[in-house]
Amino acid sequence: MTTFLQTLVSTLSIGSLYALIALGYTLVYGVLRFINFAHSDVVTLGTWITVSLAGAFGWAASGSPAFALPVILILTMAICAAVGITLEFLAYRPLRRAPRLNVLITAIGVSLFLQNFGQLKWVFGPRYAGSPALLEDRTLVTVFGVGIQLVDVVILLLAVGLVFALEMLVFRTRLGRGMRAVSFDERIASLMGVNVNRVITLTFGIGSALAAAGGLIFTLKYSKIGQTADQTWVLLGLKAFVAAVVGGIGNVRGAAAGALLIAGVEQFGAAYLSPKLQDVYVFLILIAVLLLKPSGLLGKAVTEKV
Amino acid sequence: MALLEVKDLHVHYGGIHALKGVSFSVEAGTIVTLIGANGAGKTTTLRGISALVKPSKGSVTFNGKVITNTPPHEIVGLGLSHVPEGRGIFANLSVDENLQMGAYLRRDAAGVAKDRDKALELFPRIRERLQQNAGTLSGGEQQMLAIARALIARPKLLLLDEPSLGLAPQIVALIFQIVKAIAKDGTTILLVEQNAHMALKVATTAHVLEVGTLVKSGPAAELASDDAIRKAYLGVH
Numbered sequence: 001m002t003t004f005l006q007t008l009v010s011t012l013s014i015g016s017l018y019a020l021i022a023l024g025y026t027l028v029y030g031v032l033r034f035i036n037f038a039h040s041d042v043v044t045l046g047t048w049i050t051v052s053l054a055g056a057f058g059w060a061a062s063g064s065p066a067f068a069l070p071v072i073l074i075l076t077m078a079i080c081a082a083v084g085i086t087l088e089f090l091a092y093r094p095l096r097r098a099p100r101l102n103v104l105i106t107a108i109g110v111s112l113f114l115q116n117f118g119q120l121k122w123v124f125g126p127r128y129a130g131s132p133a134l135l136e137d138r139t140l141v142t143v144f145g146v147g148i149q150l151v152d153v154v155i156l157l158l159a160v161g162l163v164f165a166l167e168m169l170v171f172r173t174r175l176g177r178g179m180r181a182v183s184f185d186e187r188i189a190s191l192m193g194v195n196v197n198r199v200i201t202l203t204f205g206i207g208s209a210l211a212a213a214g215g216l217i218f219t220l221k222y223s224k225i226g227q228t229a230d231q232t233w234v235l236l237g238l239k240a241f242v243a244a245v246v247g248g249i250g251n252v253r254g255a256a257a258g259a260l261l262i263a264g265v266e267q268f269g270a271a272y273l274s275p276k277l278q279d280v281y282v283f284l285i286l287i288a289v290l291l292l293k294p295s296g297l298l299g300k301a302v303t304e305k306v
Numbered sequence: 307m308a309l310l311e312v313k314d315l316h317v318h319y320g321g322i323h324a325l326k327g328v329s330f331s332v333e334a335g336t337i338v339t340l341i342g343a344n345g346a347g348k349t350t351t352l353r354g355i356s357a358l359v360k361p362s363k364g365s366v367t368f369n370g371k372v373i374t375n376t377p378p379h380e381i382v383g384l385g386l387s388h389v390p391e392g393r394g395i396f397a398n399l400s401v402d403e404n405l406q407m408g409a410y411l412r413r414d415a416a417g418v419a420k421d422r423d424k425a426l427e428l429f430p431r432i433r434e435r436l437q438q439n440a441g442t443l444s445g446g447e448q449q450m451l452a453i454a455r456a457l458i459a460r461p462k463l464l465l466l467d468e469p470s471l472g473l474a475p476q477i478v479a480l481i482f483q484i485v486k487a488i489a490k491d492g493t494t495i496l497l498v499e500q501n502a503h504m505a506l507k508v509a510t511t512a513h514v515l516e517v518g519t520l521v522k523s524g525p526a527a528e529l530a531s532d533d534a535i536r537k538a539y540l541g542v543h
């Protein structure tokens with residue numbers, strides 16, 4: 001029972017991390033039909049901006065004020081959104097009419113650029129950093145011998161709140177309708193008066209802001225932040241991408257569901273089978289889903305009557 | 307002055323010269339039709355007007371304003387709505403959301419509600435299906451939804467691209483009846499059709515397109531009784 005509960009808690013908080021990253025992949029895929037391989041680097045940027053801001057404000061050590069976390073969250077999300085919008089404008093917009101493969105290769109180029117740019121001495125440097133102590137290390141309650149940590153509750157609430165806000169935006173607002181219209185057919189969307197370029201810009205901004213929140217969550221969960229070209233980021237991005245694909249790429253709810261599934265398989269597999277193979281389980285699920293339901297769990301092939 | 311003035315419009319698709327200098331005008335309050343065979347350039351003409359394709363030469367003037375270099379999403383706001391070939395329904399949105407897309411640029415909620423009601427009165431079958439996913443509608447219903455959606459933008463000029471395409475004869479008759487009603491209500495219509503028979507019946511003026519050039523123009527009733535037209539497009543031998 002203890003192991004089960006412990007694993008469930010870590011599934012929820014790791015799942016939250018994956019979900020916030022997966023949403024960025026899925027949103028951009030939804031409007032542009034391409035996989036933004038530089039997305040995981042925006043997550044990395046989010047962690048490093050969190051570390052840098054906490055350092056600059058003097059909130060890196062424990063005992064930082066309660067408003068430190070929300071202030072840093074909002075700033076990090078805003079900065080990453082601006083970076084995402086800039087990347088779209090400089091790297092992807094000129095290729096709007098180019099073959100999709102060209103855009104994909106450009107995304108890999110952008111990713112390599114961000115990884116190496118971040119390692120410059122005057123940026124973040126080629127070093128590891130410790131996570132700032134933005135949250136008190138506190139156990140809220142103990143259930144069946146499992147201490148529920150403050151950090152896990154905060155992570156879950158933050159992710160649920162952001163996913164809910166995104167859900168509202170996409171399904172209840174005019175901008176969200178515009179995004180879904182562009183996702184279906186950008187030419188027809190433009191005939192309705194949708195400024196397609198603006199929708200794409202905002203989509204990149206929103207996806208990058210969510211990635212930033214994911215980056216901040218990473219610093220809450222893990223104590224060591226690897227340099228921007230570190231292998232951790234590639235694997236983290238890849239797992240979130242798998243979550244988006246498993247859930248049905250382009251589908252907002254699917255990305256959240258896929259993230260929970262991936263985190264669950266990874267955590268429970270590690271706890272009950274072998275922790276050495278935890279990455280393997282994730283990709284096994286990917287293979288199984290691609291074989292059995294290639295459109296993803298919640299993805300559906302849209303049937304059109306003519 | 308005419309509501310729409312197309313002057314010497316040329317469109318190239320890569321190396322293909324699809325429109326070779328088309329000129330015509332649409333007077334306010336009329337139904338103008340472009341008829342012609344498949345590949346004659348009818349759809350391309352509409353796309354050139356609503357800026358879905360960039361003309362290589364020529365100009366389009368709408369309501370006294372040159373719109374040749376205006377992006378498509380701004381042209382809607384000027385009062386020109388384009389119901390594209392194949393209807394262009396958002397199959398991932400509900401019927402109601404499709405209608406809301408028609409009002410994307412409008413900020414007057416009360417006016418939108420009124421125009422929405424008016425459009426639904428024309429198409430009662432759409433009203434019954436508001437919450438349904440638009441992809442599940444039949445072809446005729448999708449065409450009705452596409453027209454209703456365009457009307458909610460409150461256009462001065464409505465471009466209709468092959469509204470009869472792939473529909474059963476009774477539905478085609480119904481759609482053309484509604485097209486007439488829309489024109490009577492004061493919306494000017496530019497109609498592209500392969501179904502020349504129906505098009506000439508409802509239109510005021512007609513133009514015949516052949517491989518990218520206008521070959522004949524005149525009052526629709528006159529063209530309908532023209533022997534060459536009857537042979538080529540109306541299937542009368």
